[in-house]
Amino acid sequence: MHAAPASPQVFGLFGRRRAENVNRMEQSGVHARTQKLIAGCIFLAAGWSPLLHSAGPAAIPVFTKVQSDYMLACGGCHGETGRTNARLVPDLADQVGHFMRTPEGRAYLVRLPNVASAVLDDAALAEVLNFMVWTIGGASAPADAARFSAREIGPMRSRPLNNVSLRAVRGDLVATLIAEHGAPETLRDYGSASP
Numbered sequence: 710m711h712a713a714p715a716s717p718q719v720f721g722l723f724g725r726r727r728a729e730n731v732n733r734m735e736q737s738g739v740h741a742r743t744q745k746l747i748a749g750c751i752f753l754a755a756g757w758s759p760l761l762h763s764a765g766p767a768a769i770p771v772f773t774k775v776q777s778d779y780m781l782a783c784g785g786c787h788g789e790t791g792r793t794n795a796r797l798v799p800d801l802a803d804q805v806g807h808f809m810r811t812p813e814g815r816a817y818l819v820r821l822p823n824v825a826s827a828v829l830d831d832a833a834l835a836e837v838l839n840f841m842v843w844t845i846g847g848a849s850a851p852a853d854a855a856r857f858s859a860r861e862i863g864p865m866r867s868r869p870l871n872n873v874s875l876r877a878v879r880g881d882l883v884a885t886l887i888a889e890h891g892a893p894e895t896l897r898d899y900g901s902a903s904p
Contacts, residue, residue: 775833775840782827782837791845795898799879806842806850807892814882816865818842819857825869832859834866876900 772780775795780789783801787793791801799805808814818838819825827834835857842850842857869880886892 710711718808734784764803777837778829778833778837779893781841782823782829783841786823789839795895796901799810801841801845803847804849804893804896806846806848807886807890807896808882809842809850809854810886810890810892811882814886815854817870817878819862819865819881820868820870821875823871825866830859831862831866835862838862 715748739872751757751868784814787801788796791803793800808818818841824838829837829838838857883892883896886896887894
């Protein structure tokens, strides 16, 4: 179905000739093909192509308060999901909860220097640690482990693990967790020479 013929008034000074050309193109189907070609070029130039971007633009993530606090205090090294290059930075995903199996492991998580000095109040830090252990850590925490509270965070973080070998402290804890509490060998991946 064709549109009504173009009138000379639509095209101003060169109206009659332009209107006649448009009418001829519409009758031959050239005008419709040209419009489709031009529209396709415009979409490509604008960065839109159903072949290249079939899923649409990526959504911007929206974080809860505790997720934002985690990202600002911990996520820079441990990553958004707690997965990292475990040889350089300990993985948290599906592992961090194993430290909740002993009082020393529980205290270790709070007393790590970057955790103890986090720019969060005790209540916010307790929420971040709970998020790490029970959300990022998955099922690695024992079912009977208590959640961190602001009341216990203050005294522990006031004694950060400074002036000690963190690698040695962690190594001793990991050896105990594996030998006596059934933690997986993957806890040893941090600092290992092989991937």
